[in-house]
Amino acid sequence: MMRQMDQDQLVKDCLKQKREAQRALYELFAPSMLGVCFRYTKSLSDAEEVLQEGFIKVFTRLHQFKGDGELGGWIRKIMVNSALNFLKTNQKYRYDLSFEETHLHLVSTENPEVNLQTKELAELIRQLPTGFQTIFNLHAVEGYKHAEIASILGITEGTCRSQYARARVLLIEWIEKFSLKKQNGHYGAK
Amino acid sequence: MEQNSFEKNVQHKLDELKIPPSDSVWTNVEKRIGKKGKDRKLIFILFFIILFLLSGGYWLMNSSKNNTQQKHQLTEVKNDSKATNNDNSSFKKTEPATHDSVKMRDSANVSEEKIKTESIKIQSKAEVPNEKLPGSKTGMPERKQAILLSKNENEKVENKNKLSVEADSKPTADNEIIIGKENIAKTDSVLDKKESAEDSLEKKIQTIAKKEPEKTIKKKKDHWNFGITFSGGTSMISKSQLRNSAFFVSDPAAYNGGIPSYYYSPSEIRNSTGFIAGIFAEKNISAKKKISIGISYKYFSFLNKVGNRIDSLYSLPQSYSLNYAYSSVNLKTYLNNFHFLEVPVSIKFQLNNNSNLPIFWNAGINISQLISTNALQFNSGAGLYYSDNSFFNKTQFGLSSGFSATLFAKGKRPFNLEPYFYYSATRVANKGLYDKKHFSFIGLRTEILFRKK
Numbered sequence: 054m055m056r057q058m059d060q061d062q063l064v065k066d067c068l069k070q071k072r073e074a075q076r077a078l079y080e081l082f083a084p085s086m087l088g089v090c091f092r093y094t095k096s097l098s099d100a101e102e103v104l105q106e107g108f109i110k111v112f113t114r115l116h117q118f119k120g121d122g123e124l125g126g127w128i129r130k131i132m133v134n135s136a137l138n139f140l141k142t143n144q145k146y147r148y149d150l151s152f153e154e155t156h157l158h159l160v161s162t163e164n165p166e167v168n169l170q171t172k173e174l175a176e177l178i179r180q181l182p183t184g185f186q187t188i189f190n191l192h193a194v195e196g197y198k199h200a201e202i203a204s205i206l207g208i209t210e211g212t213c214r215s216q217y218a219r220a221r222v223l224l225i226e227w228i229e230k231f232s233l234k235k236q237n238g239h240y241g242a243k
Numbered sequence: 244m245e246q247n248s249f250e251k252n253v254q255h256k257l258d259e260l261k262i263p264p265s266d267s268v269w270t271n272v273e274k275r276i277g278k279k280g281k282d283r284k285l286i287f288i289l290f291f292i293i294l295f296l297l298s299g300g301y302w303l304m305n306s307s308k309n310n311t312q313q314k315h316q317l318t319e320v321k322n323d324s325k326a327t328n329n330d331n332s333s334f335k336k337t338e339p340a341t342h343d344s345v346k347m348r349d350s351a352n353v354s355e356e357k358i359k360t361e362s363i364k365i366q367s368k369a370e371v372p373n374e375k376l377p378g379s380k381t382g383m384p385e386r387k388q389a390i391l392l393s394k395n396e397n398e399k400v401e402n403k404n405k406l407s408v409e410a411d412s413k414p415t416a417d418n419e420i421i422i423g424k425e426n427i428a429k430t431d432s433v434l435d436k437k438e439s440a441e442d443s444l445e446k447k448i449q450t451i452a453k454k455e456p457e458k459t460i461k462k463k464k465d466h467w468n469f470g471i472t473f474s475g476g477t478s479m480i481s482k483s484q485l486r487n488s489a490f491f492v493s494d495p496a497a498y499n500g501g502i503p504s505y506y507y508s509p510s511e512i513r514n515s516t517g518f519i520a521g522i523f524a525e526k527n528i529s530a531k532k533k534i535s536i537g538i539s540y541k542y543f544s545f546l547n548k549v550g551n552r553i554d555s556l557y558s559l560p561q562s563y564s565l566n567y568a569y570s571s572v573n574l575k576t577y578l579n580n581f582h583f584l585e586v587p588v589s590i591k592f593q594l595n596n597n598s599n600l601p602i603f604w605n606a607g608i609n610i611s612q613l614i615s616t617n618a619l620q621f622n623s624g625a626g627l628y629y630s631d632n633s634f635f636n637k638t639q640f641g642l643s644s645g646f647s648a649t650l651f652a653k654g655k656r657p658f659n660l661e662p663y664f665y666y667s668a669t670r671v672a673n674k675g676l677y678d679k680k681h682f683s684f685i686g687l688r689t690e691i692l693f694r695k696k
Binding site: 072075076079083084085087088089091092097100101104105108109112113138141142169171172174175178192193194196204205206207221225 | 249250253254256257259260261262263264265267268269271272273275276507553622623624625626627633674
């Protein structure tokens, strides 16, 4: 991992519009950030589009980074917001990102071991319906609270909890099935 | 705790997810950030061009003023000379030599330009009339000078002018008067005529002196004059298109196969105040046409209803780096401000012949650069207003028009008053809440011109 001092210098150089520094910053964070974007979209090309828009925002708003937190965390938040914006403005995702208004939700107590590789788990999450996928990513991976997600997506907190619970149940079911198939030597997403 | 173990497990796994992006991503990022840098450079270049034009105009105006002063001096000398010649003509009856001096004056008019170059000489000679007197008294009257001139016809024109100007100058007139005095004993009638000629000379000089300022004003009309302008009125945006915004979904259930979808519609954007303030330079390009160029600060504003401000970093659907957004519940009025730097270029056509109250039709083009804005965008899915200035077209090309009446048109501070209309040909934005909209402005414009003396 890059030392804090090096990172500060990198940020300073980027602010001076030094292209080498900007390239270095991009290369440092791009692979992990594409992993973030990948989880929110349905295709790699869409994920790359989000990554591109995200990095443009990073470079144009780098002066707003106060340096009081981790640069990686700051960039990650930009990527998440870029991904959400992409979902809401892109015709392909826009109508899938809708939620039934309900306060009833299943309570799952299952906590299975996730014996999948990272890429396999990410692929399973991407198989979820867009609404489920988004809420699951925001709550389980990014750590957003239900109230915050509800505010972001313009839904009630109850709906958010319900959607998350359903997403969780579905994902656990798929993980178990996938793990079983893997054990039996059959591979597949579902 | 148990429930969290699954999430933690997933989180831990996904944190390790790294996918190397294709090369095209960086290429596109590099292009876009380079373009943004170029845009900033363009603004600076534009600013310096304007500064250069304004300072150039100012320099031009000053140098023109100096020329006017020089011409003014020359005019004084010429008028003196003309007055002298007129006086000479009055002596025609008694002194034949004056006829020759008129001829010499005519030869002097052959080349006015040459005379101009000699204006300083003429002035100094005019100031010391007595230097010439002895010459005349000692047998060098105008007749001899005329003979000398005719003998040297083949000489350069410059020399001719020198001679003729010398002959034309005021001292020559004085010489005539003195010559007349020498002959006073001969006839009383000659004396009477001489006295009346002196009176008429003084009167003519006074008349010319009175007429002179008018000539100077006429010349100054061709110079750049500077002024200040202020317009106040209403900034507007095309409403009808706003209601058909792509973000507005009137029947949410129509989407998603009948399953109710939750889309929010933005509140109505209302017109609000706007003003333009700046400086300009104006110049006559013909008797009834003027050209004007300036630099102005332009402020447009619009109102809409928003909800409470959300400050949480985690609650924002858009660029959280701004750290806030507004919910769509219509609780309070939000003022969307747009600040522009504008370069207006216009032509004024005078519609009437009244020089005391001229009426002009103004038509112009305006190039504006958006300096800053706090205008909100709307996210229909989240029902949130947020700020994203990347949606806006930063450079706007607009057309303006108006009819102005000029008060105190002949004074030093002419005052223009006009109804003013502006329409931006460039779209406000190509996406978002202001997608395919155009700015317009209607108001009252005032201009005060500061004429140089």
